[in-house]
Amino acid sequence: MEKIYIGVDVGSVSIKVVAIDENNEVLFNSYVRNVGQPIDTVKDELAKLHNELATKEIGGVGVTGSGRQLLGYILGADVIKNEITAHATATLQFHPDVSTIFEIGGQDSKLIIINDGTITDFAMNTVCAAGTGSFLDHQAQRLGIKIEEFGEIALTAKRDVRIAGRCTVFAESDMISKQQYGFSKAEILKGLSKALVRNYMNNLVRGRKLKPVFVFQGGVAANIAIKKAFEEEVGHEVIVPKHYDIMGAIGIAMLAKDEMKRTGNSTKFKGFEVSEEKFETTSFICKACPNECEIIQIKANGKVIAMTGDRCGRYSNSVI
Amino acid sequence: MKIGIPKALMYYFYYPFWKTLFESLGFEVVTSDDTSKSILDIGVKEAVAEICVPMKVYTGHVLNLLDKSVDYIYIPRFVSLRKGIFMCPKFMGLPDMIKGLFDGIENKILTHNIVSKSTDISEFHNYTVFIDKLGVSRKDLKNALKKARDKWLEFRTLNKQGYDINELLTSDKPKKYEGDITIGLIGYVYNVYDRFVNMDLLNVFRKLNIKVVTFDMMEERIIQRQLKKFKKNMFWEFTNMLLGTAYEFMERDDIDGIIHITAFGCGPDSIVEPFLTIDSEKHKKPFMTLRIDEQTGESHVITRVEAFTDLIRIKKYKAEKTVEGVI
Known part of the structure; x- marks a missing residue:
């Protein structure tokens, strides 16, 4: 039976589930907003995957993204890895000659530099989320525009308007005053796109010399105005890959595949029954020491299967 | 009393x-x-x-x-x-x-x-x-x-001799930790060794099988030798030590990468950082800054350290493969 490999990317804003075959062809993909119930969302998406690909054998499972540890545990993942490595793995598959990857997600943005097919440098946003998808979401909402239409509308702008991009609070007050001056929504949106890219260059690129080929991925890559702003900034074409919004999930699925081939082990995947189990998350404050950690406890069908959040390992080590 | x-x-x-x-x-x-x-x-x-x-x-x-x-x-x-x-x-x-x-x-x-x-x-x-x-x-x-x-x-x-300070302060039988790659960790003692503030960073390294070398493990004459190369030194004692150590790390083959751990808003470190960013690139040493503040969620530290070590390991294994290929 043909083997498939599942990749799950649990981001702060969205959850991506994919299945690839031996040749890295994407057989299943889904991209859904993370509405605060990541376990349920992943369960639902896995059930869909199972429906579509019921005849295939699961060769391995990989989990990435900020929620990777917990979900990896619940699913029985073979590989749990950070999203930087996952993203670069997928990009190198589809664009082997890539040198610069711009990745902008919901709450963080990354710059990955590739030399001869190897990651040689990366940067992530530090203290603030001004240059990320959440920032655009928030501003689009303020202007009463759907995030999906953001890019198209921005491209119709006839004039340039400068908006402060360093901080959401400043951007907002800047936007309000520019609107009062009579700039159109389109012009404001274009200004925001440029502000985001300027902020990205300032915070992440920080004077690095960037070389083509440029690839732009992550959820924000759907926004054509941002792509254009990047192109103007680097003075070169910027490629948005076909699977731009699920690259992390594809990458982690590929890493799972490599790992399984390397070790020859069979997958630890707990099976699709996992999607029928009832999960319940509770939390409590541990009073054993002055750290007062918030312990998160996950139950499957009433049985505690994972605990996390403790600094000392008192709880997280107690559940195997 | x-x-x-x-x-x-x-x-x-x-x-x-x-x-x-x-x-x-x-x-x-x-x-x-x-x-x-x-x-x-x-x-x-x-x-x-x-x-x-x-x-x-x-x-x-x-x-x-x-x-x-x-x-x-x-x-x-x-x-x-x-x-x-x-x-x-x-x-x-x-x-x-x-x-x-x-x-x-x-x-x-x-x-x-x-x-x-x-x-x-x-x-x-x-x-x-x-x-x-x-x-x-x-x-x-x-x-x-x-x-x-x-x-x-x-x-x-x-x-x-390579024993870290937490080992020396907390254990009668201090241990040295080895790893398959070595990272030069640049940071003041209170950022490197305060387990709570830095999300138990040394333990994160240990779990990833990484050996860590810090400025306090360096002979002072080595640090001073590096500092002599500068036209003038920084105004602050421990900042100079970090700077000298970082340049030593850049030149040493057994150091696979350099991580600078710094507290948000540290003035002296803001002057050290550009030196390290620019010159580590010249020396082709992977370099990363970890910024710590009041946050207590450790996932951002783990993600960065993991990605950084992936980068180093891929580079190292690739180099070894090329060597094998030649032989």
Whole structure:
């Protein structure tokens, strides 16, 4: 039976589930907003995957993204890895000659530099989320525009308007005053796109010399105005890959595949029954020491299967 | 008499000295508890708002010691550990900053200036204030300083042999940790060794099978040799040490990458950072900055360290493969 490999990317804003075959062809993909119930969302998406690909054998499972540890545990993942490595793995598959990857997600943005097919440098946003998808979401909402239409509308702008991009609070007050001056929504949106890219260059690129080929991925890559702003900034074409919004999930699925081939082990995947189990998350404050950690406890069908959040390992080590 | 020593800032560099000094003078030494959420919270609440997190943590430790009915809290004013080079101004103002916390705390503070020719802070003239305030004789003080110095040099010798400071301070049988890759960790002792503030970074490295080398493990003459290459040095003692160590790491083949751990808003580090960013690239050493502040979620630290080590391992294995291919 043909083997498939599942990749799950649990981001702060969205959850991506994919299945690839031996040749890295994407057989299943889904991209859904993370509405605060990541376990349920992943369960639902896995059930869909199972429906579509019921005849295939699961060769391995990989989990990435900020929620990777917990979900990896619940699913029985073979590989749990950070999203930087996952993203670069997928990009190198589809664009082997890539040198610069711009990745902008919901709450963080990354710059990955590739030399001869190897990651040689990366940067992530530090203290603030001004240059990320959440920032655009928030501003689009303020202007009463759907995030999906953001890019198209921005491209119709006839004039340039400068908006402060360093901080959401400043951007907002800047936007309000520019609107009062009579700039159109389109012009404001274009200004925001440029502000985001300027902020990205300032915070992440920080004077690095960037070389083509440029690839732009992550959820924000759907926004054509941002792509254009990047192109103007680097003075070169910027490629948005076909699977731009699920690259992390594809990458982690590929890493799972490599790992399984390397070790020859069979997958630890707990099976699709996992999607029928009832999960319940509770939390409590541990009073054993002055750290007062918030312990998160996950139950499957009433049985505690994972605990996390403790600094000392008192709880997280107690559940195997 | 009970002397309290806050487990923060220079504690990680001088505790063996201070402990021996006060115990030899016949006093009991009490330290504050390990940094915890409640110590951080109270420090953040009580300290000046604009200051860096290590200073806020220190404030938390001072307040923690007040609950332990100590007679004095020892807060020396580190001014200079080398002629013409000073400590960060926050260290110079530290006793005053603590005095400003609330009325009456002044009587609890034991302080004096430390102006020294080197990091060996045992020079007698710095401690004469003890004679009146603690009622000790000159002779006893001299003897105690000598004992403290011996103990500290012993600690530093082991430290320079590659034992990390937490091992030396917490274990009778300190261990050295190895790994398949080695990272040069650039950061002040209170950022590298405070497990709470840095999300137990050394343990994160250990789990990923990474060996760590820090500035405190370096011979000072090696650091000084590197610093001679600069037209002029930084104004701050430990900043210079970090800088010299980082340049040594850039040149060493056994260091696979360099990580700079810095507290958000650190002034001296903001001057070090561009040097490291630009020159590590020239030396083709992978380099990354980890910024710590009040946050307690550890996932951002783990993600960055993991990705950084992936990058190093891929590079290393690839290089080895090429070598194999040639053979």
